[in-house]
Amino acid sequence: MTASLNKEFRKQMGGEFHAARMPTTYLMHNVFDYNLHPSVLSLMPGVYVFDIVQSGPGNLLQFRAVTGSGHAGAFSAYWCPYTPKGAHSVVLGTQAQYFFTPPLTGCILEINVPAVTHHGGSIYPWPPNSLNGLPWGGRVGHRKWDNNQMSPTGHVNSNVIGVRTSGGWKFYQQSFDFNPNVPLARQVVSEI
Numbered sequence: 001m002t003a004s005l006n007k008e009f010r011k012q013m014g015g016e017f018h019a020a021r022m023p024t025t026y027l028m029h030n031v032f033d034y035n036l037h038p039s040v041l042s043l044m045p046g047v048y049v050f051d052i053v054q055s056g057p058g059n060l061l062q063f064r065a066v067t068g069s070g071h072a073g074a075f076s077a078y079w080c081p082y083t084p085k086g087a088h089s090v091v092l093g094t095q096a097q098y099f100f101t102p103p104l105t106g107c108i109l110e111i112n113v114p115a116v117t118h119h120g121g122s123i124y125p126w127p128p129n130s131l132n133g134l135p136w137g138g139r140v141g142h143r144k145w146d147n148n149q150m151s152p153t154g155h156v157n158s159n160v161i162g163v164r165t166s167g168g169w170k171f172y173q174q175s176f177d178f179n180p181n182v183p184l185a186r187q188v189v190s191e192i
Helices: 002-013 023-029
Strands: 046-054 060-066 075-079 087-091 098-100 108-112 115-119 143-146 156-165 168-177 183-191
Touching: 002 023, 002 046, 002 075, 023 156, 023 168
Parallel strands: 075 098
Antiparallel strands: 046 060, 046 075, 087 115, 098 156, 108 115, 108 143, 156 168, 168 183
């Protein structure tokens, strides 16, 4: 089953190898809970190998870091972890087709391709003066994303998935209640 989940993710999220991709539709129908099994992941940014596995009922999925090649269709992705009182950066190149982070729950992801920086939310003052003036989302240039979506419960996770295409990197934000079985009805899409 993991092999078919990997294949469908790669087909729908696409990148330069799949012209008939439908990333926003795919993300609306498949919720990633982002419990990434950090025992395999380093606390440092870099490129790691991942599988997609079923994580719960319905279309609740999970990226799982693996050692070796993983299951059929396992893929490499840039990983930019969270650190509470600092920041991690990764430079996106051609070593992987995909990029993602752990949940954004009050931190800021600064996208300025080729660099992406994940700023922890325990820095004082918050947000730091260097990030305070950055515009949210958007289609070009120096932008920041965070968990600024609202839900009836007020508890929202936001995740960003990047895909390398022939025209550059595209980023997709998926937001859902802390209960990932209740996805929000909107996706925020930004092409950088």
